[in-house]
Amino acid sequence: MDTSNQEQSSPIIRSVGDSASPVNIIDKGIAVNIDEELEFSLGDEELGSEDEALEGDTHATTQTIVEEAAADDGLDAFRKKKRQKKSVAWDDFKDVEVGHQKTLMSECIHCHAKFKKTKTSTTSSLLRHRKSCAIRLQKLKKATQQTKINFPSADSAEASQTYLHSGTFDMAAMREATAEWVLMHEHPFSIVEEEGFNLMQKRGMPEWQRINRTMNKNDCTSVYEREKTKLKNQLKKVKKISLTTDLWKSKNQKNEYMVVTGHWIDSNWRLQKRVLNFVHVPPPRRGIQIADAIFKCLTDWGIESKIYTISVDNASNNDSALRCLKDTFSRNKCLLAKGKLFHVRCCAHILNLMVQDGLSRIKEIVDTIRDSVEFINKTDGRRLQFAEIVRQLQLPEKMLIYDCKTRWNSTYEMLTCALKFQDVFPRYRDREPNYDFCPTTEDWEKVSKVCDILKAFWTATHVISGSDYPTANLYLNEVCRIKVLLDSKVDDEDDFVRSMVQKMKLKFDKYWGECNLLMSIAAILDPRCKMRVINYCFPLLYLPHEVQSNIGKVRQALYDLYDEYVEIHVSGQSGSSSQLLIGSDHPTKSSSSASSSVSHVSGMSEFLTHIATVESVQPVKNELDTYFEDGLLTAADDSTIDIVNLDALKWWKDTTKYKILPKMAADILAIPISTVASEATFSAGTRIGVVSYTG
Numbered sequence: 001m002d003t004s005n006q007e008q009s010s011p012i013i014r015s016v017g018d019s020a021s022p023v024n025i026i027d028k029g030i031a032v033n034i035d036e037e038l039e040f041s042l043g044d045e046e047l048g049s050e051d052e053a054l055e056g057d058t059h060a061t062t063q064t065i066v067e068e069a070a071a072d073d074g075l076d077a078f079r080k081k082k083r084q085k086k087s088v089a090w091d092d093f094k095d096v097e098v099g100h101q102k103t104l105m106s107e108c109i110h111c112h113a114k115f116k117k118t119k120t121s122t123t124s125s126l127l128r129h130r131k132s133c134a135i136r137l138q139k140l141k142k143a144t145q146q147t148k149i150n151f152p153s154a155d156s157a158e159a160s161q162t163y164l165h166s167g168t169f170d171m172a173a174m175r176e177a178t179a180e181w182v183l184m185h186e187h188p189f190s191i192v193e194e195e196g197f198n199l200m201q202k203r204g205m206p207e208w209q210r211i212n213r214t215m216n217k218n219d220c221t222s223v224y225e226r227e228k229t230k231l232k233n234q235l236k237k238v239k240k241i242s243l244t245t246d247l248w249k250s251k252n253q254k255n256e257y258m259v260v261t262g263h264w265i266d267s268n269w270r271l272q273k274r275v276l277n278f279v280h281v282p283p284p285r286r287g288i289q290i291a292d293a294i295f296k297c298l299t300d301w302g303i304e305s306k307i308y309t310i311s312v313d314n315a316s317n318n319d320s321a322l323r324c325l326k327d328t329f330s331r332n333k334c335l336l337a338k339g340k341l342f343h344v345r346c347c348a349h350i351l352n353l354m355v356q357d358g359l360s361r362i363k364e365i366v367d368t369i370r371d372s373v374e375f376i377n378k379t380d381g382r383r384l385q386f387a388e389i390v391r392q393l394q395l396p397e398k399m400l401i402y403d404c405k406t407r408w409n410s411t412y413e414m415l416t417c418a419l420k421f422q423d424v425f426p427r428y429r430d431r432e433p434n435y436d437f438c439p440t441t442e443d444w445e446k447v448s449k450v451c452d453i454l455k456a457f458w459t460a461t462h463v464i465s466g467s468d469y470p471t472a473n474l475y476l477n478e479v480c481r482i483k484v485l486l487d488s489k490v491d492d493e494d495d496f497v498r499s500m501v502q503k504m505k506l507k508f509d510k511y512w513g514e515c516n517l518l519m520s521i522a523a524i525l526d527p528r529c530k531m532r533v534i535n536y537c538f539p540l541l542y543l544p545h546e547v548q549s550n551i552g553k554v555r556q557a558l559y560d561l562y563d564e565y566v567e568i569h570v571s572g573q574s575g576s577s578s579q580l581l582i583g584s585d586h587p588t589k590s591s592s593s594a595s596s597s598v599s600h601v602s603g604m605s606e607f608l609t610h611i612a613t614v615e616s617v618q619p620v621k622n623e624l625d626t627y628f629e630d631g632l633l634t635a636a637d638d639s640t641i642d643i644v645n646l647d648a649l650k651w652w653k654d655t656t657k658y659k660i661l662p663k664m665a666a667d668i669l670a671i672p673i674s675t676v677a678s679e680a681t682f683s684a685g686t687r688i689g690v691v692s693y694t695g
Helices: 002-007 011-017 028-043 060-069 124-132 134-145 171-185 189-193 195-204 213-235 287-301 316-331 347-376 380-392 408-419 424-431 441-464 472-489 495-512 517-524 532-541 544-581 603-617 623-629 648-654 661-669 676-682
Strands: 093-098 103-108 114-116 241-249 256-265 271-280 307-312 343-345
Touching: 093 114, 103 124, 114 124, 124 134, 171 189, 171 213, 189 195, 189 213, 213 287, 241 287, 256 287, 256 661, 271 287, 287 316, 307 316, 316 343, 343 347, 347 380, 347 408, 347 441, 347 472, 347 495, 380 424, 408 441, 441 472, 441 495, 472 495, 472 517, 472 532, 472 661, 517 532, 517 544, 517 661, 532 544, 544 623, 544 661, 623 661, 648 661
Parallel strands: 241 307, 307 343
Antiparallel strands: 093 103, 103 114, 241 256, 256 271
């Protein structure tokens, strides 16, 4: 009976009672100490007194033997595990063995003071020492004064941001950062009052203090004033600034605003763009009102004498506004090239007008396709049914795309995509009884012809907008390609194509019938093109009897502009060379009067001043002539250059052969020939192409 009960006992009991169990290797005395060690492990708390801290721990060796013996006994999951050390005291203390007996003690990692461990391992004495340890306190004080580095992420856009900080919490700095965050992402001021926002901040920063919308608004105003002051100081160092401006009307408020954007080259040869002002222009918004608003903005920033060009769209009120401004600036002699480059017509807007004329020929068809795309994408069932037909026909395309009605290139992409599904729409109509506006075969033929013509426009806009900020030298070749296309289609056999192209060509000749000086000069200052680009493009753009006349106009304007830059350079050199008169000699004070001083000029100083004046006034050779004589830049000149995607501005920055011409090239290439930079300011969505004119 007893035997059977023993056999039915718990396997855990059997393993303990088994003579083969590892636990039986240890005698009973040591087994008792196991319980004591487990009990001692509960003492890692802030209990006890300083007297208890002086008591020794005689069980260190025994504990080691027990742990080694029980390491592989398979009962770890059932034993009471030793509690981890949680007291903050252990941040500054470590366990060490002292003496021949290897007594376990707690040692301060700063001053190396030692404390005996108690049976309950209390930390009261350690905590008291931690508060009074002179070396630890000195290290803490030094750490608070030392700045730390907070490395930015690899994709950080703020390269100029300071990442050094003191390590201490600063609520004023957090309010400033919050204001910058609100301005950067256009959040409402009230976002700082949201409960979730404050809970998040409080969890990461217990010192965080709530701020209300009024405080945030004032902080945002302070940030704006600070940044405006910084920008004003930066603009003081800029010599020439080009502007773009655009008007936009709010549908809800019925107010019309004008944005003024500045463009220039900084000291590191980087293209800079800054929004200078948003101005509310009350009706009737005549040219004189627009001119006054722009001039007031310029005087506020102190740049009224630095304006190079202003790029606007082709609205009539803009024409009259720029005539007023040109007269004002001409009286002050602020404009270079006698103001010939001052008024820049937006290239993107002209392209948009031409394309809209072409699309107007198939307006009803475009509306039908747009309605079809909207109908099919309205429900999941319709999309799946359409996708099933696409799968059956084994077409590579998967889905239709919407367009933005005010952006022609978006409409072009919708049409080209729908063309790939033209065989799907009739089959879809057979399955869907409510679908009754399917384009006909004749409609698709017209769409295909229109898309073939618009492809050149679409390609041109993408070439021009291939970089985030295209320079002015990229436009002329693309405009020339469009002109060649229109000329090739103007006598097409198809009546539909011929009538559409003739209408577009009339618009082209209206705006580019006159020689575009800025676009031509910018192309010449591309080292890959020089005068060859004019000799190539002008016969394609103008009538034979107009070609040489327009080439002569561009060449004369280019040399006149260069002469003005030479004059500016000489005056600057003569002004700086006059400082050489003093040389390195310093005024000396006479013994009779401390206030009197005499300047001494050496013979070498006079000679160097003379040489500097002569060299600046009489350059060895005209740099423009040298630039043309050097020939075109080709890939053979430098195999490391990507000749197709050459950054002309960077090339002028790196060249060391010229002194005056790079300054002229920088100013010209920085001129925006499109107002997209200003138009995009009003857009809350993504930018689609370069010709996103919505006015």
